[in-house]
Amino acid sequence: MSRPLIIAIDGPAGAGKGTLARRLADYYHLPHLDTGLTYRAVAQMLLTKGWPLGDAPHAVEAAKLIDLGDLDRTVLSAHAVGEAASKVAVIAEVRKILVEKQREFARRPSGAVLDGRDIGTVVCPHATAKLYVTASAEVRARRRLAEIEANDGAGDFATILADIMRRDERDMGRADSPLRPAADAHLLDTSEMSIEAAFSEARTVIDGVLAKGSEA
The missing domain is CATH 3.40.50.300 (P-loop containing nucleotide triphosphate hydrolases)
Structure with missing residues (x-):
């Protein structure tokens, strides 16, 4: 094989x-997975719910809820979401959760x-x-x-x-x-x-x- x-x-x-x-x-x-969209999805959820971008507990909660099969590139490509995502991405626990989800995506039999x-x-x-x-x-x-x-x-x-x-x-x-x-x-x-x-x-x-x- x-x-x-x-x-x-x-x-x-x-x-x-x-x-x-x-x-x-x-x-x-x-x-294909654009992993940047996973961070943007967390940022988008924080913005939608009105949660502070630097609030780690809320960002971690959002990261756990993200579904990699439901990432809307059109919505997540907004400039404001990109700026917010760059700030969310520095939260270590958020990165840990999303990296594991990304690894799971890569573990598909085909690659x-x-x-x-x-x-x-x-x-x-x-x-x-x-x-x-x-x-x-x-x-x-x-x-x-x-x-x-x-x-x-x-x-x-x-x-x-x-x-x-x-x-x-x-x-x-x-x-x-x-x-x-x-x-x-x-x-x-x-x-x-x-x-x-x-x-x-x-x-x-x-x-x-x-x-x-x-x-x-």
Whole structure:
């Protein structure tokens, strides 16, 4: 019986890891989990109920109630929810609960594609293949602005860039599971890459790992 194919994709906001993860999940016929949505779901519940974001007991209660099969990307993609999620994610007990739920998702017989901030380092350290997708803060801010404008919204580049840099600082500087590439992750800088080029390189990396595994 073949081993499950677990693909771990990490990286900062706006680097393109979510789009890449969905493409890879479709290509390899695997379920996909955007682990960032699990933290956003906790934040959304806190905001909806009017509970303080820094209130650990309420955040823990919300984390226990989250159903990974019922994550509404449209609702959870709101900017305010993302900002709140970055604050919720620093609560250690919340991370512990959600990480176990994420690991359970990855334990499917077929495997899975998970993307987030600490998949290759914490959630699935023994993943079949690991990618760390990054891009410059300026490029990520331009992409975010283009996304907002494509949805008939309005945004300010300087404000978006400042938000991204603040989130990077929080995610990289937190004591528990900071954002960083796993030692054995393949680094993929998408600053000057199209999604097709990134997808092609990611497939090459993963297929190479699978080929080595079949020879072992």
